[in-house]
Amino acid sequence: MEKQYNFKENEEQLYKEWAKKDAWEPKGTGKPFVMVIPPPNVTGSLHMGHALNTTCQDILARYYRQKGRPVKWVVGTDHAGIATQTKVEKALIKKGIKKNEISKEEFLKHIWEWKKEHGDQIIHQLQRLGASCDWSKIHFTMDDDYQKAVKTAFKHFYDQGLIYQADRVVNWCVRCQTSLSDLEVEYRPEKAKLWHIKYPVKISELRSQNQVQNLKSSKNHEPRTTNHDYIVVATTRSETMLGDSAVAVNPKDERYKNLIGQTVILPITGREIPIVSDSSVDMKFGTGAVKVTPAHDMLDSEIGERQKLESIQVIDKYGKIMTEGMQEFRNLGIKECREKIIEELEKQSLIEKVEEIEHNLSVCYRCEREIEPMPSKQWFIDMNHSNAKCKMQNAKSQLKIKNDQNSKSLKELGMEAVRSGKVQFVPKKWEKVYLDWMENVKDWCISRQLIWGHKIPIEGETDVLDTWFSSALWSFATLGYPEKIDEKYYPTTVLSTARDIIYLWVSRMIFSSVELIGEIPFEKVYIHPTIYNQEGKRMSKSLGTGVDPIELIDKYGADAVRFGLTLLNTGVQDIKFNEVHIVAGRKFANKLHNIARYIDLQIQNSESRVLPTLRSGSRLNVGKNPIYKKYLEKIEKLETETERDLEQFRFGQALERIYHFIWHDFADKMIEESKADESEEKIVFLQTAFSRLLDLVEPFLPFVSAKIKNILNSELKIQNAKSQFRVQNHS
Template identity: 40%
Template structure:
């Protein structure tokens, strides 16, 4: 007995019920060891402070599709979940809570503050995990990790100590990104750049010993001139050859500084002379090292001018800028000010303008590590998809700089280094030491800095599996199979995982890296709260259901192309869910009394329509295997959509009605089997993309199930026994004839309920036999009452004509339509269209609109004009046909 489905699909109860079932029964859990082939993915750990956004939704949907697909293929699948402690972000959340109480972290002290952060994590952190579950993510939640849990902390300390002992971690006074508000170093990815309208100040630097002579230096940051220790020119710039080796006077400070020659200088920028401030510019720092220049830091940690800034001491950096510019002008040393667009870096948490800042920090010497990571991609041990990102990876790795890993905050992995106040020695150890390893003094204190968040996440592929212990999990699942991530962290995370994995595991961390694009709004703009164009995944899920949302993301995930997402797209795929549901209801209603267990494929005699749908199902399985293997998600989704909607629903369900309602018992039984078989296989093909609706329908299908959930049912593969290329090709010819008749009906606006007479003229006996054999399908699907077939038949005088291959289709129109009424209707429609054409033409011939309106708006208006012009042409052709019937 078949189960009934509700009249309409209501996703929310279904999603909640099935997710609880899947998770409760442990269907997502991977075995530590198994005879099955392993497949593993580690989740890019979202920040513990995070909430689900479109980037997460896309990233995790694509991962889930792979994991569900591989489980169905019989793999032992580990999808390792977890969250990142997100040092600065999490500390800021708790600091804001304290600020609301009129306190700061220093009022609590370090230990109490960290306790407070752990308390916040326990109560409020990790909400994103619940949101990922709503997305249908089939992670192995029993293994969920956190970058500061006990096991990962042990891994972090082990790596730090080993790298230090190998001479790959060191401490140095270098330039870093510094947030004057958060009072910490930042990684490059934690600096968000925005374009601003800036200025280029042209300042005169007097040449020492040459009264009245000066060079003009162009700068975007006059306040840093207080720390200038040279000016530089290009060694081949003929204008300044005589100045190289001389000195100039630093304005307002009156300090002599040398003129140096360096190829870093761009002769075309500004005047071709640049100021060199090694303590406040990354490029200048490198120039300073090459020429042995002093590094004068003129800011304190809050961006306030320090004593090195002399008369400007105590002033904020931007306040000092205004005063310096004013005094340069008063002294006649400001030649001009140009407008100059510039990219300004801000702290990703507090938006404060970041300062290049000279500071004593811990570094990883990445050169030796990068060499291995570079070679691993070049020799194919790790494949980057799409391939175009390989060049970006190569460029970064070939020009890599040492990695600053220390952060001046409290929340994070505290650096396992202790300083000796007696001998200035440094002790780095796994366990807390009681005395200095150099002199034996017990006057030691631990480093207050913590490690960059990326340091612990760089170990994620193996630390989450129990390393440094040699666990079965690590042995089974490392290296992981695939990493799915955004291009924005290709260097900051992916490259560092490559370096750490190769160094500590002697093996790449993943075989494939799939790089997905951004989700943008419908106009292609990046989503941001300030623009008001953010689409909230949870709101969309509430409105349209998870399956529709997931399928939309997959359908638009073309390699190398950003996704332009509009809500109407998701609404369209909700309609697709409804189409699947209604097809299932039709199938189940027609399976009453049918037992698939009592039927074998071999005993049945299939009609051309049966063979066609089975062949197309087989081809769809082949396409899915090929496209998912190569991460062409959009092609997978489109193949499923095309087969489901256009072939199964629009064609086969209609074809089957003849046998279901009017066929012999044998034909009915065959049609029932093909319906059941096709729907059951289709649900399995769809499951990785649309997990909830497919489980709900699959459970309602008749027949014995060898597994309790569709998640464990085998993923369909193409079978030679389901290949019917010749029968399918013949059926396509018949369908072309049916489409031709439907086109004539549509053009003449013949009501769907009205049956018509049709004449089919074939060019040969082969086509005639094919049409005669399938005349039942033609008559049923094209609503034909009287069908005449023959070879070389003449066209009736009053007939409309279409051609389908070697078949001419004639539909006599006399008596079929009311010529007078149809002529009136067509003329009325043409009149309306002409007004629209006039409106669009007038708009597009107006220069003030074409020149001033945004390009995409003008393009849309042109599209509308082309559309209505084409519509008018179709109407006029129909009018000619109608008038010919008079």
């Protein structure tokens, strides 16, 4: 063996050999172990989260292959609609090309070129990590067969009456010019001003002096004139008051109880709007009285529906003011209008006070621009009503659906799959998180005003589907849907994914599979930890806090990166990355190599005595040696503990135990204790015991393990270390 372990040469050479042999096509007997990789977006390169999850999945795939089960690990990439379109737009701008200056066809050509480059890059990066996927077919969510699956699924939902079009207040991104679902909205802490604005109450509406006194005593609000008293509302968005339809208070709030049903004069516009009661109002926020703008706030929209209030849109899809009558505000930007309104309110002495607060600003999850809630005609999936009213049997005959639960809503199907135990989360606490969200799930807005994506298959429609609609089909669209799915591979065994897409992806995969296939998509959902940088901050290339896993592989090797990430994965949900663990992985790989060199040297020195005996087929009984017997008993215990850990997704605990045993028990003690023994049993024991230890290491560090086993096994012609030697009791 070479003196130094060359990971660069070994990893590249071994992976090519594995690929040539089709080493990862499903082989073996028994129940198949099946996974679908969460398809990376073709937006760029893999990040540390991908590296961690790929490592977890590959450990499972290699472990179950060792156990003799057929393993199918489906691989592919996601078109990632808005994310990819935004990336390509920015890339073109750097080249001096604007999207609105080229045709749709030309823009799509640029996107497909981007997809080819970055999709290929992602596949190469997965292979650099050692991912033992089934590479016989690499799937993509815009492939022809996948598009057929999407259209079939859409038609089913539509035929069942579960897809409808409606004017609703949606999350609108002014920059991306598209709607977003609630789950695609991120929240960023921001300091803001909370204005306390006086809304005059008509005196003629006050029914008693007690009401006047009650109004004045509420927060010491003083009337501006003798003709009006005021109710004070607190808001950070004064510009939307142009579209106010009411002031709302909580019915339990004693400060305002006698004012419910009265009328206020909306400042600046002069419109009369009612004071209404609604239990959703937070009595502790601001003054406890809130302005209601049904067209520009989700909660206000719900209040408006309950109270039958008018919805007045005052902001257009470009983020400009679109008032009627008040020309001084028309076509102003949002912030500009806000400043002008505050200036006007101050002139009229209608600002009681201003507070500095910190609140969560809603932003687009891709371009990070502020979200503007506004009315828009969109397509939705009904989550809360059953499809019993539809011609279910006709749809079944067309789509070969097994699901007979036509009296249940998608929400109920998704919840029942988990409550029944058919789908289990690991760690278990995520089941409650999933069920709590599903309990309050709203209808899913599935239309997007984008170019890149699956066109909604309705004549005359130009919108595309939400990326997550097609992603929800991933577990079965990659296995044959809408044609016949090979039942031995479905449902899949495990989905390993991140907690931040439990709602976006996992939930939708579950109810889509049950509705469309009549089966759960997977038996277990493993939620891997979220990885942060050393300071505990989110890893982000754009923020300068990211770490490129490929750079680490170039520096330390894939085995070292896998080791470091796995060693951190000990059951906690937040882990801080530290390169020291990768360094430890490189040292461990070198340690394995050095142990192998020592054993190889012993073999070479004893070749004339040991090899003829082994090659003749006779089995040397080394169990009589108490030292060897002791260590083999420890190895058997380690094998049992490792199997238990991996069955329970305890990756870090399993690796740490293996690492300490090899380094401290086997290398520091066992080898040292055996040096005085010059018998042939020692050589057989060292090689056989180490081979069994390498079997334990291989799912975690596949490259160095395979390299060593290839060398030692070729020299001793031992193919199965476990059958070659087991602990035997002797009287």
